[in-house]
Amino acid sequence: MSAEVQMSAEVRVDTHAHIWGPAMPFWSRAWKRPDYAYTVETYLDTLDASGVDFAVIAAASLFGTYNDYVIRALRQHRRLRGTVIVDPEIGMYDLEGMRRDGVVGVRLQLFHTDLPDFAADGYNRLFHRLRDMDMHVHVNVEAHRLPSVLDGLRPSGVKVVIDHFGWPDAGKGLDCPGFQAAVRACQDGMAWVKLSGGFRRPDQDIARMFAQAYVERVGTERLFWGSDAPFVGAEGTVTHRQTLDQLGYWLPDAAVRAAIHRSAHDFYFA
DSSP states (O other), X not given: OOTTSOOOTTOOEEEEEOOXXXXXXXXXXXXXXXXSOBOHHHHHHHHHHHTOOEEEEOOOGGGTTOOHHHHHHHXXXXXXXXXXXXXXXXXXXXHHHHHHHTEEEEXXXXXXXXXXXXXXXXXXXXXXXXXXXXXXXXXXXXXXXXXXXXXHHGGGTOEEEESGGGOOOTTTGGGOHHHHHHHHHHHTTSEEEEEEOGGGSSOHHHHHHHHXXXXXXXXXXXXXXXXXXXXXXSTTSOOHHXXXXXXXXXXXXXXXXXXXXXXXXXXXXX
């Protein structure tokens, strides 16, 4: 399937999955080292079986700045887009080349790491370059640190996509500062939120509560859905089809789900 094919009324977009080939170099600080490959061909077969039309490959921190496999997959399959992990000193020409190949943003994998100084020259240039190229910063960070990350990104005017609901604290519910910061950023026109990784919560009613709260507060145009395939660290506990079913549980209104998929298509593929 090609991204140039006319979008149907029932388009579906998976905005968060990871792919990798055999014998790829792991990052020295990778939190997990899977002993299997999850190839682009396997993932595309999975999308077809689930009835999903388009997808976005999220850069996996397991491989650091080794984006080669993902970029080659984007070149070959125009139904895919992707984000990458880069050194902040990356130059304009490299980013422009990645953009032509289907890269739409740069992922900041900040979980359990010291936050970088976003005002430092390298990051400041990177964020402004991404803004100028209509690319985005793709953020994965704990909820309690999300407000400061958003504050650090705001001066550049770069678009921000927040992973996995923003990891809101279930114990704090809708009073979670991370959730509230994500809502404000969406309302300000700065950010979008992925309803992804919900399968990692044992209580699906928690994911349902936050999904419905996001719809009420920011609208479907600021929300995307993602499977998080192949479910690293939780392999065998969920299938791609089941993550789609979970979205249906969180948001029972088919029109709401369809609007979220259309928002993803417009953001990543239009």
